[in-house]
Amino acid sequence: MSFTTISVIGLGYIGLPTAAAFASRKKQVIGVDINARAVETINRGEIHIVEPELDNVVKAAVEGGYLRASTTPVTADAYLIAVPTPFKGEHEPDMVYVEAAAKSIAPVLKKGALVILESTSPVGATEQMAAWLAAARPDLTFPQQVGEKADINIAYCPERVLPGQVMVELIKNDRVIGGMTPVCSARASELYNIFLEGECVVTNSRTAEMCKLTENSFRDVNIAFANELSLICADQNINVWELIRLANRHPRVNILQPGPGVGGHCIAVDPWFIVAQNPQQARLIRTAREVNDHKPHWVVDQVKATVADCLTTSDKRASELKIACFGLAFKPNIDDLRESPAMEITHSVAQWHGGETLVVEPNIHQLPASLTGISKLVSMQEALAQADVLIMLVDHKEFKALDGRCITQRHIVDTKGVWR
Ligand SMILES: NC(=O)C1=CN([C@@H]2O[C@H](COP(=O)(O)OP(=O)(O)OC[C@H]3O[C@@H](n4cnc5c(N)ncnc54)[C@H](O)[C@@H]3O)[C@@H](O)[C@H]2O)C=CC1
Numbered sequence: 001m002s003f004t005t006i007s008v009i010g011l012g013y014i015g016l017p018t019a020a021a022f023a024s025r026k027k028q029v030i031g032v033d034i035n036a037r038a039v040e041t042i043n044r045g046e047i048h049i050v051e052p053e054l055d056n057v058v059k060a061a062v063e064g065g066y067l068r069a070s071t072t073p074v075t076a077d078a079y080l081i082a083v084p085t086p087f088k089g090e091h092e093p094d095m096v097y098v099e100a101a102a103k104s105i106a107p108v109l110k111k112g113a114l115v116i117l118e119s120t121s122p123v124g125a126t127e128q129m130a131a132w133l134a135a136a137r138p139d140l141t142f143p144q145q146v147g148e149k150a151d152i153n154i155a156y157c158p159e160r161v162l163p164g165q166v167m168v169e170l171i172k173n174d175r176v177i178g179g180m181t182p183v184c185s186a187r188a189s190e191l192y193n194i195f196l197e198g199e200c201v202v203t204n205s206r207t208a209e210m211c212k213l214t215e216n217s218f219r220d221v222n223i224a225f226a227n228e229l230s231l232i233c234a235d236q237n238i239n240v241w242e243l244i245r246l247a248n249r250h251p252r253v254n255i256l257q258p259g260p261g262v263g264g265h266c267i268a269v270d271p272w273f274i275v276a277q278n279p280q281q282a283r284l285i286r287t288a289r290e291v292n293d294h295k296p297h298w299v300v301d302q303v304k305a306t307v308a309d310c311l312t313t314s315d316k317r318a319s320e321l322k323i324a325c326f327g328l329a330f331k332p333n334i335d336d337l338r339e340s341p342a343m344e345i346t347h348s349v350a351q352w353h354g355g356e357t358l359v360v361e362p363n364i365h366q367l368p369a370s371l372t373g374i375s376k377l378v379s380m381q382e383a384l385a386q387a388d389v390l391i392m393l394v395d396h397k398e399f400k401a402l403d404g405r406c407i408t409q410r411h412i413v414d415t416k417g418v419w420r
């Protein structure tokens with residue numbers, strides 16, 4: 001059965017670009033979200049999230065009559081679930097959104113439908129989702145009951161796009177397809193091939209779930225290695241960026257870059273899903289998380305030591321010193337401040353510091369609420385003219401382009417090696 005109508009459940013950073021990609025290939029797409037304001041925005045042909053090129057694709061899809069959004073699920077040939085999977089408590093995966101999404105589509109499922117889970121999930125989540133659907137629809141058969149002959153096909157197909165490059169990577173990246181049966185995988189591959197230029201690589205659902213967690217854990221472990229080196233090098237008076245550049249000249253060494261910590265809602269979250277399921281075995285993955293989570297605290301200690309050093313050579317009192325923090329976003333050249341180590345550090349410094357804390361963030365026009373009243377958003381030039389201590393937190397292109405001769409301050413904490 002081919003796919004005439006496709007429904008995407010959850011219209012956020014992943015769901016909306018995916019819905020728009022199908023609609024741009026002239027498929028009828030119904031996006032569903034519990035956020036009524038997001039639904040209204042999309043139905044006006046506008047977007048509620050920031051992602052390059054997405055606005056044009058959504059506008060064309062809505063105006064062309066291929067994409068519409070709704071708060072209520074409808075009957076479709078295929079469903080893709082892209083709802084949040086945060087952690088709860090002591091880093092346990094929270095599957096309540098997936099459960100709610102599955103239960104919301106169950107009543108409208110028709111024989112022959114394909115259901116794909118895209119949300120980053122712990123191993124076994126797809127089987128759990130299939131069980132929720134089966135419990136809600138005893139009139140239909142599911143792969144866990146009858147295998148290939150099931151009325152409903154189910155697969156896990158993780159998303160691996162990089163924020164900021166989603167519209168390119170969505171089309172070009174290879175996709176891991178984890179069907180509950182080979183037929184499920186074949187149908188899921190057929191669906192993605194509507195827009196995919198990359199390859200569909202087929203496996204089972206549990207391997208596909210683990211594959212997504214593995215990719216982000218691999219990056220987290222590699223960044224933790226770099227962050228650990230940065231602590232060792234600071235102690236040994238070695239420039240860690242020079243060290244890594246030199247080590248990476250080895251044909252089989254490729255170390256990532258240290259920074260203020262690991263931010264965003266994926267790399268700092270997903271490795272915990274492995275740790276939660278295999279706490280005895282996942283020792284390196286847990287330690288990497290701990291190393292990366294510790295880094296912002298270490299940076300704050302460096303700031304305090306640098307301020308103390310500055311005071312010994314200055315005739316100013318502590319309350320007269322100005323500290324400037326460069327960057328708030330969770331990574332360079334974006335405006336996303338969520339789960340940002342730069343935010344965490346700036347907040348701690350501003351709360352601790354008796355004097356003025358200046359903030360330079362070229363990608364925002366207004367300070368977030370948590371920093372309002374305890375810091376001041378200024379231009380790069382104002383910060384360089386006024387501050388006694390500089391803290392480099394995010395290697396935005398504007399900061400990298402700065403002529404070193406403009407920096408007269410001697411007291412600098414540079415977490416990104418930009419002003420070395
Ligand atoms: N943002 C990213 O760069 C990537 C995210 N992922 C994964 O994709 C999944 C989705 O992430 P994002 O799109 O970033 O989240 P998001 O928060 O941007 O969007 C999720 C959307 O789902 C909606 N929603 C929640 N419960 C719902 C329900 N029961 N029915 C319908 N809509 C519902 C929310 O209102 C929201 O609009 C997560 O598992 C995430 O880990 C995977 C790769 C990249």
Ligand SMILES: CC(=O)N[C@@H]1[C@@H](OP(=O)(O)OP(=O)(O)OC[C@H]2O[C@@H](n3ccc(=O)[nH]c3=O)[C@H](O)[C@@H]2O)O[C@H](C(=O)O)[C@@H](O)[C@@H]1O
Nearest residue numbers: 160161162215216219256257259262263264266267330331
């Ligand atoms: C394995 C991998 O590259 N995963 C990607 C990642 O996207 P995300 O934007 O979170 O990743 P990122 O660019 O590594 O940034 C995460 C954090 O790590 C930091 N970071 C990154 C690279 C580095 O050398 N040093 C470093 O400190 C960044 O500054 C940021 O705070 O996670 C996404 C996700 O799963 O949501 C995934 O789709 C993306 O492909």
